[in-house]
Amino acid sequence: MGDPRQHGCGHGGGVHLPVVGESVRWSHCVLTIVGYLLGLVVAGYLCYVKGTTADSTGYTNTNLTYVAYGLWGVSALFALMFCCFRSQLRLAVAIVKTAGVFVNDVKSIIIVPVVGQVLIIIFFIVWIIGLALIFSTGTVTGQVSKPFATVTFTTN
Numbered sequence: 001m002g003d004p005r006q007h008g009c010g011h012g013g014g015v016h017l018p019v020v021g022e023s024v025r026w027s028h029c030v031l032t033i034v035g036y037l038l039g040l041v042v043a044g045y046l047c048y049v050k051g052t053t054a055d056s057t058g059y060t061n062t063n064l065t066y067v068a069y070g071l072w073g074v075s076a077l078f079a080l081m082f083c084c085f086r087s088q089l090r091l092a093v094a095i096v097k098t099a100g101v102f103v104n105d106v107k108s109i110i111i112v113p114v115v116g117q118v119l120i121i122i123f124f125i126v127w128i129i130g131l132a133l134i135f136s137t138g139t140v141t142g143q144v145s146k147p148f149a150t151v152t153f154t155t156n
Contacts, residue, residue, distance in 0.1 A: 029093055033082055037075050044071035 044067075051064030082089070103109060134140075134151060142149040 029089060033078075037079055037082075040071050040075035040078070044068040044075065047071060 046068075047064045048068035051061050051066075051068060054060045138151045138153040140149050140151050
C-alpha cells in the first residue's frame with residue numbers, strides 16, 4: 001500500500017474517497033451528529049410552541065407538547081450516547097477510512113454488487129418462465145388440507 005500519508009491516513013488526516021468525493025474525518029462525524037441533535041432540539045421547540053399556543057377557538061394541542069418532550073428526551077439520549085460511545089465512533093471512522101483506502105486501491109470491488117444483482121434478476125426471470133410453463137401445461141388445483149397445489153396435465 002505504500003506510504004500511509006499518501007492516502008491521507010498519516011498525521012491525523014482524512015482519506016479521500018473517490019466514490020464520495022470528500023475526506024472522512026472525525027470532525028465531519030462530530031458536525032453531523034451535532035447537526036442532528038440541533039435539528040431534534042429545534043423540532044422539539046417548534047412542537048412545544050405550537051402545542052402551547054392557543055388557536056382562534058382557544059384550543060391548545062397538548063399532544064404536540066408531549067411530542068416536544070419526547071424529541072427533547074431523544075436528543076438528550078443521543079447526546080449521552082455520543083459522549084459514552086465516542087471511542088467506538090472513532091473506531092468506526094477509522095474503519096471507514098480503511099475501507100476507503102481499499103476501494104481506492106481495488107476499484108474492481110465496486111462491480112461485485114452489480115454482478116450479484118444481475119444474477120438475481122436472471123434467476124427470477126428463469127423462475128417466472130418456469131412458473132408460466134407449469135401453469136400453461138395443465139390445471140392447477142389446490143386443497144385446503146394440503147400445503148401444495150397439484151397440476152393436472154392436459155394433452156392436446
